[in-house]
Amino acid sequence: MGALLVSQSEPVASTDALRIPAEAMQHYLPGGHPALPLPHVTPDVVLHLFTHCSITEPILVPAVAEPLLVMVLAGSAIVEERAAGGEWAQTEVRVGDFFLTSTMQPYEMRWQTRDGDSFEVMHLYLAPTLIDHAARDLGLQQAGPVSFVDLSGGHDDWVRMLLEQLRAELTGSRTPSQLLVHSLAQALAIHLVRTYRAPLPAGRRSNALQAYKLRRVIDLMNQHLAQDFSLAKLAQAAQLSEYHFSRLFKRATGLSPSHYFIRLRIARARQLLLETERSVIDIGLEVGYSSPSHFSQVFRREVGVTPSAYRDPGRD
Structure with a gap:
């Protein structure tokens, strides 16, 4: 329901x-x-x-x-x-x-x-x-x-x-x-x-990134949310070429590495918006967005509302 x-x-x-x-x-x-x-x-x-x-x-x-x-x-x-x-x-x-x-x-x-x-x-x-x-x-x-x-x-x-x-x-x-x-x-x-849990499509069950490598890569992403996305560093952590890493990562998660990284950034931003009274600008900076307008644009695309409206649902 x-x-x-x-x-x-x-x-x-x-x-x-x-x-x-x-x-x-x-x-x-x-x-x-x-x-x-x-x-x-x-x-x-x-x-x-x-x-x-x-x-x-x-x-x-x-x-x-x-x-x-x-x-x-x-x-x-x-x-x-x-x-x-x-x-x-x-x-x-x-x-x-x-x-x-x-x-x-x-x-x-x-x-x-x-x-x-x-x-x-x-x-x-x-x-x-x-x-x-x-x-x-x-x-x-x-x-x-x-x-x-x-x-x-x-x-x-x-x-x-x-x-x-x-x-x-x-x-x-x-x-x-x-x-x-x-x-x-x-x-x-x-x-x-x-x-x-819904079953995965057959194409995503095989030839996906191994679980231990996936955990390693996701941990690395979480440690560097404020930094620019680097496919090369992630592929190196997984000991794969960038092409093969991207392909296997998407088979394992359903998202490209860059989109998954954005999701992690926004998840952290949502947590900070609810748990702290820090400004939207400060939170955007912590998750890697130096431009408030860019942060608001990405947040709205992923969540459906602006960061300010997410913190205070009565706004907008």
């Missing part, structure tokens, strides 16, 4: 406009009433709680970079989903059922509540870095952008338990423990990668 929902009555300029960061979700939920006044945002997760009434007119669900989990907390509903122009698929959901969404394409949804006029759900986004660390810990060659199967109305005791523990920690009366939140989120990421 998607989050970040946009009414079809609103003008949409392009698909790029439908890539919205998780933190901005509450601004795009027509007809829903947040159960919490503000989103719970940590470096590892974004959590929102919502109470929904029936939605009979289709709504457009934008794509986001983070994997999304939605679990039903109370009530039940008939949920319908479809790709643009496709056939509707119907799922009946009740307490404990969950949706897993990992897509870069927008899609449509509508739902009808059962046995009452509303139902409660929690939306949880996991930071891409958690998924990346989980894949690397499990020794997977696909240490880059892991994708998941889309699941509607699933039931998994581990997922339910971990989501409930995260909700309790983030919404309880005590100050949340960042260490506990991180541990629960990491455990959830590992379970999702083990259980629901």
